[in-house]
Amino acid sequence: MTRPIENDVTIDAPIKYELLIINDKERKFNQDPEEKRRIKVNDERERREDINEGFDLLNKLLFPTTYYKGKASKAYLLKKAISNIRINEKRLTHLTEKFNYLQETCLKLRADLENVKM
Numbered sequence: 871m872t873r874p875i876e877n878d879v880t881i882d883a884p885i886k887y888e889l890l891i892i893n894d895k896e897r898k899f900n901q902d903p904e905e906k907r908r909i910k911v912n913d914e915r916e917r918r919e920d921i922n923e924g925f926d927l928l929n930k931l932l933f934p935t936t937y938y939k940g941k942a943s944k945a946y947l948l949k950k951a952i953s954n955i956r957i958n959e960k961r962l963t964h965l966t967e968k969f970n971y972l973q974e975t976c977l978k979l980r981a982d983l984e985n986v987k988m
Contacts (some may be wrong), residue, residue, distance in 0.1 A: 901909070923945050932950050933942070942950075 878959050
């Protein structure tokens with residue numbers, strides 16, 4: 871797949887990606903220590919923001935009606951998420967068993983109906 875890039879130049883997307891990786895590595899090697907530190911600090915800040923956004927979303931999903939920003943601790947959110955996953959796994963198992971039972975019952979009733987018709 872080709873994509874246009876700056877100045878209407880078209881190159882293959884994988885090549886562009888490889889060039890970006892090489893340029894990024896060269897950029898990191900050719901920087902002074904202070905610039906490298908700023909990049910690391912910025913990367914870490916972005917990582918923390920991503921994690922916090924994930925916990926905010928988890929908070930909203932677990933407590934949709936009582937969501938208050940920063941109200942629940944991260945440890946509590948993780949414990950609650952694990953609890954909800956386990957409950958949903960049990961529900962899934964129960965519903966799968968119930969579905970299989972109903973499916974078997976339906977097949978038996980169809981067979982009985984066919985026997986009555988004959």
